[in-house]
Amino acid sequence: MVSLADVRAWNPGALDEVCSGVQAKVPVLTNEGDDYGKLLPVEGWSGPAAEGAAAQHKSHMQGLDTYVAGAAAIGKAVGQAADAILAVQAAIKNADELARKYGFAITADGAIVCVYGGDPPPELHPQDRARAQQQLADDVAQILRTAEDIDSDLAAVLDKAAAGQFGTGDESTVAAAAADGLKAPGMTFPEPPPNATPAQNAAWWATLPASARDALVRDRPSVIGAMDGLPAVDRDKANRVVLDRDYADLRRQRDDLQHRMDGLKMSDPQQQNEHHDLQVRLDALNDKISSLDAVHDTLAKGNRQLLFLDSTHPRVEAAIAVGDVDKAANVAVFTPGFTTTVNGDLAQYDTNMDDMKRMADRIDFRHGGGPTAAVTWIGYQAPQWSEIANPDQSVLGPHAAQAGGESLAKFYNGIGAGHEASNTPLHLTALGHSYGSSTTGYALGHDTPVQDAMLFGSPGQGAEHLKVPQGHLFAAQDAGDTLVPNYGNTGVLGPSPYFSPDASNYHQMSTDASVTEAGPLNATEGHSGYLDAQSTSMYNMAAITTGHPDLAQYKGTVLAEGPR
Known part of the structure; x- marks a missing residue:
């Protein structure tokens, strides 16, 4: 078994030297071997001596073929192993830095231990620290898993070469034998654990060299694009491949x-029925194509990342970020609600998030806090008018929000795991509107790295208890928003952020006109106005997203921060 201490001590530089040496010898062997192969037969030479020489020559050539094929395979595998070790050791370095950040140390045998004799400093929140400890455990487990795979794969290549098992020994030239050796698989890489968490996905990806990542993006884009925990830049590359492929399909x-429909006779009642059924399918396909058009047009604006794309459901699901999620210190994830579709709403919501990011960037310029990325997450089947009688999809029930909340929680955790894996600071804010606020609330019933949440136009907060730090829940209700219930008790979509006893946990935000350092801000009204540009509502979202809630405009008294 390979230990963590072994992996720390591995010297990829030595393997690089071996790789260079072997690769330099292969052309020499190839050229000399092919020259030797041309020595026989000699024209006009026959008889027993000629036959004996030919047999000996053939035996030498067969041995030379397998030797050169093995040398080529070794050169390739040793070089791959050196790259793989560099990736694993980089993952160890990142894990060490994450451990120091949260007051842990990684022992020689891979255990995660606390470095504090007493209680950790108060700024290290227990839940954040527990999440980091789990990430470290996943990191170490994957590092050892990948290291063991590297060690066994390289040993297998060396053993096979020693046994003369590369090449066929019957190639027409030594050059062909060398080419056969290079075609050998060489190093392989382990799959992520079954049913991997976002943290495990992040740990797995961190141990892969760039060449392996590129190959996976190329060969398995649907899998990579959907994996929460992977860097946004890699998911974006994979999902753009999926976008083009799905569009063509x-x-x-x-x-x-359409060809089948064109061939039907509308005078035939049976074919009329078939035409109707095909028309329903055609309309659904056109909606999906229209959704992919919307995704394509949004990406064409530039500075966008396609973090999720799924065309397999009745309606296309997608998530697009404005800005660089991997490098942003502040990330906001906006979840819309009732009647939302990608083809109908992505363009406008993306514009709204772009407006919010610009306002956040202005706040950062004046007060600091780092760059912001804003994500429009339409990663669930938001209820539609046509589904109001369907208990599993109705806006009058919680089921669609609960199912969406499961996916949204994984998405939050994926962003957090990606930042932890690269040791990039993260302030993650959840934004939810209308039925999307219920979906957001169900997501926040899970453990996630979300530090602030703002629900607006909310019919109910979803889960009974939202796992967000105390004092970091915000709610907004526009004047004239008649879709917000005014009851005080828990409804089918959870407690009201405005009127139930649970509302005392929320900062009630102003949506009135105001004047701030950002200049005059407009009031918003009704159920659909919360994201209006240059509004108090939008400014509040930007202030919260950048970690400056003190700049926001409130309706009531600001709650003191406290423990979760």
Whole structure:
């Protein structure tokens, strides 16, 4: 078994030297071997001596073929192993830095131990620290898993080469034998653990060299693009491949359906029924194609990352960020609600998030806090008018919000795990509107790295208890928003952020016109105005997202911060 101490001591530089030496010898062997291969047969030489020489020559060539094929395979595998070790040792370095950040140390045998004799400093929140400890445990487990794989793979290549098992020994030239050796698989890499958490996904990805990551993005874009915990830049690359592939596939399906419909006789009642059924399918395909058009057009604005794309559901799901999620110190994730679709709403919501990011950047310029990225997350099947009688999808029930909340919690945790894996500071804010606030609340019923949450136009907060630090829940209700219930008790979508006893946990935000250092800000009204540009409501979101709630405008008394 490979130990963490072993991996720390591995010297990839030595392997690079071996790789260079072997790779330099292979062309020499190839050239000399092919010259030797041309010595026989000699024209005009026959008889027993010629036959004996030919047999000996053939035996030498077969041995030389397998030797050169093995040398080529070794050169390739040793070079791959050196790159793989560098990636694993970089993952160890990142894990060491994460451990120091949260007051832990990683022992020689891979245990995670607390460095404090007493209680940790108060700024290290217990829940954040527990999450970091789990991330470290996942990191170490994956580092050892990958290291063991590197060690066994390289040993297998060396053993196979020693046994002369590379190449066939019957290649037409030594050059062909060397090419066969290079075609050998060489190093492989372990899969992530089954049913991996976002933290485990992040740990797995961190141990892979760039060449392996690139190959996975190229060969398995659907899998990589959907994996919470991977860097946004890699998910974006993979999902753009998926976007192009799905677009072509949906257009092909649409053309096939249209061709079938064009061949039907509308005078035949049976074919009329078939035409109707095909038309329903065609309309659904056109909606999906329209959704992918919306995704494409949004990405074309620039400075966007496609963090999620799924065309397999009745309606396309997608998540697009404005800004660089990996490098942003502040990330806001906005979840919309009832009637939301990608083709109908992504463009406008992306514009809203762009407006919010610009305001956040202005706050950062004046007060600090770091760069911001803002995500529009339409990663669930938001209820539609046509589904109001469907108990599993109705806006009048919690089921769609609960299902969406499960996915949203993983998305939050994926962003957190990605930042932890790269030791990039993160202030994560959840924004939820209308039924999307209920979805957000159900997500926040799970353990996530969300530090602030703002629910606006909310029919109910979702889960009974939101796992957000005390004093970091915010709510906004516009004048004239008649879709916000005014009852005081818990409804089917959870307690009201405004009127129930649970409302005392929320800062009630102003949406009136105001004048701040950002200049005059407009009031917002009704159920759909909260994201209006240059509004008090939008300014409040930007202030909270950047970690400056003191700059926001409130309706009532600001609650003191306290323990979770």
